[in-house]
Amino acid sequence: MFDGLKEKLGRFSKDVEEDVDEEAVEEAEAEPTDAEAPQAAAADAGPQEEAAAESTADAEPGTDTKPAAATAESEGGTETATEEQAGEPVAESGPGAESVPAEAESVEASTSVEPDAESAAQADEESAEDADEDDDRGLAEKAKLFATGKTVIDEDDLQKHLDDLELALLQSDVEMGVAQEILDGVEQNLTGQTRRRLSSTGNLVRDALREALYDVISVGQFDFEERIAQADKPVVIIFTGVNGVGKTTSIAKLSHYLDQCGYSSVLANGDTYRAGANEQLQKHAENLDRKFISHEQGSDPTAVIYDAVEYAEANGVDVVLGDTAGRLHTNEGLMDQLEKIDRVIGPDMTLFVDEAVAGQDAVNRAREFDEAAEIDGSILTKADADPQGGAAISIAYVTGKPILFLGTGQDYPDLERFDPEAIVDQLLA
Numbered sequence: 175m176f177d178g179l180k181e182k183l184g185r186f187s188k189d190v191e192e193d194v195d196e197e198a199v200e201e202a203e204a205e206p207t208d209a210e211a212p213q214a215a216a217a218d219a220g221p222q223e224e225a226a227a228e229s230t231a232d233a234e235p236g237t238d239t240k241p242a243a244a245t246a247e248s249e250g251g252t253e254t255a256t257e258e259q260a261g262e263p264v265a266e267s268g269p270g271a272e273s274v275p276a277e278a279e280s281v282e283a284s285t286s287v288e289p290d291a292e293s294a295a296q297a298d299e300e301s302a303e304d305a306d307e308d309d310d311r312g313l314a315e316k317a318k319l320f321a322t323g324k325t326v327i328d329e330d331d332l333q334k335h336l337d338d339l340e341l342a343l344l345q346s347d348v349e350m351g352v353a354q355e356i357l358d359g360v361e362q363n364l365t366g367q368t369r370r371r372l373s374s375t376g377n378l379v380r381d382a383l384r385e386a387l388y389d390v391i392s393v394g395q396f397d398f399e400e401r402i403a404q405a406d407k408p409v410v411i412i413f414t415g416v417n418g419v420g421k422t423t424s425i426a427k428l429s430h431y432l433d434q435c436g437y438s439s440v441l442a443n444g445d446t447y448r449a450g451a452n453e454q455l456q457k458h459a460e461n462l463d464r465k466f467i468s469h470e471q472g473s474d475p476t477a478v479i480y481d482a483v484e485y486a487e488a489n490g491v492d493v494v495l496g497d498t499a500g501r502l503h504t505n506e507g508l509m510d511q512l513e514k515i516d517r518v519i520g521p522d523m524t525l526f527v528d529e530a531v532a533g534q535d536a537v538n539r540a541r542e543f544d545e546a547a548e549i550d551g552s553i554l555t556k557a558d559a560d561p562q563g564g565a566a567i568s569i570a571y572v573t574g575k576p577i578l579f580l581g582t583g584q585d586y587p588d589l590e591r592f593d594p595e596a597i598v599d600q601l602l603a
């Protein structure tokens with residue numbers, strides 16, 4: 175699922191990471207030696223070995239020695255530092271740094287000025303040699319930069335990578351406005367000081383991308399099961415969308431899903447337009463052992479749904495799942511039918527169904543269906559066959575309504591709750 179997009183995002187992360195690494199090494203060479211600041215402070219309190227042992231114990235794995243304040247900032251990635259915080263002591267590493275006077279450390283772009291540089295510069299030469307390990311230097315620098323939330327990459331370099339990312343997103347069928355939103359988010363997360371909401375992976379670029387992707391795909395999310403649980407029964411859910419995208423199958427899958435959650439359901443065929451529609455949904459109802467409500471072809475869809483609601487009320491059924499004709503959204507007759515269902519039945523939810531593989535077309539249809547008959551969320555089918563992921567990333571942002579489920583196969587259990595955080599993690603795995 176979404177393997178093509180996954181690969182492109184991975185390439186972007188890797189390319190930017192490499193540039194960030196280079197920056198970090200350059201900085202390390204211009205700044206005082208690693209671990210000097212904490213060691214210098216500790217040296218006042220006791221013997222050197224003790225101080226070294228303490229600072230090592232404080233350090234996070236792979237981040238080299240850092241004062242507790244800076245370490246705490248990076249933990250969980252909950253909040254990036256303020257300007258003042260950025261000025262707090264942060265351990266550095268780098269050859270020859272012990273000879274750099276504090277005044278010479280005026281640094282540009284991505285670096286932060288260290289007020290404790292003076293004490294760092296006074297640190298013991300032996301300790302400096304201990305800390306002068308090239309191995310972890312890039313990692314330590316990245317961790318430090320991440321902790322301070324300062325700019326970590328040259329803007330021109332970043333722009334080049336963002337252009338590549340834009341192309342990759344558009345090639346993956348991400349809607350243009352959504353792609354721009356992601357680019358803005360990544361740029362802001364990498365160069366600005368933003369409040370992070372997801373737990374940090376400890377990887378600077380991937381975290382910036384995660385946040386930006388999460389922001390666009392999590393739009394409007396609500397707890398579907400909670401809404402079902404809290405609504406008066408029967409809950410009426412109406413399905414809209416064009417023909418052949420997996421709408422009927424999705425109704426059957428949702429009936430199965432609801433059953434797993436402990437809710438009974440009745441299937442109603444409001445697609446009285448298309449020959450064969452009754453038989454198609456009836457087949458699913460039989461497979462699942464559900465009550466099926468239908469009228470003859472050409473009759474009023476509202477009357478079908480109405481009958482299903484009456485049946486559910488009389489028989490204590492929790493949810494009515496109503497199909498509608500899948501003609502094009504431009505068809506006035508269809509829109510009139512949906513409007514009448516809205517007016518007479520007042521459904522609890524209207525779900526738009528389309529296929530992930532339709533990419534931009536699915537995004538455009540979602541927008542147009544929502545404008546014609548307001549939707550509460552979407553189901554994206556055939557995600558299992560979609561390498562691009564453009565629709566999955568774009569639909570929520572474009573409609574302002576969440577993707578609630580992904581269809582991931584042809585069998586009834588192949589319906590998964592759309593979990594934005596899990597999807598983003600999967601994309602950046």
Ligand SMILES: Nc1nc2c(ncn2[C@@H]2O[C@H](COP(=O)(O)OP(=O)(O)OP(=O)(O)O)[C@@H](O)[C@H]2O)c(=O)[nH]1
Nearest residue numbers: 417418419420421422423500555556581582583584
């Ligand atoms: N791979 C895969 N196939 C799916 C998925 N959902 C539906 N399909 C298949 O897509 C085809 C069309 O599904 P239908 O449910 O008949 O489509 P529909 O939108 O109801 O079409 P109409 O009944 O013509 O409106 C069927 O062969 C389904 O098995 C999915 O999530 N993954």
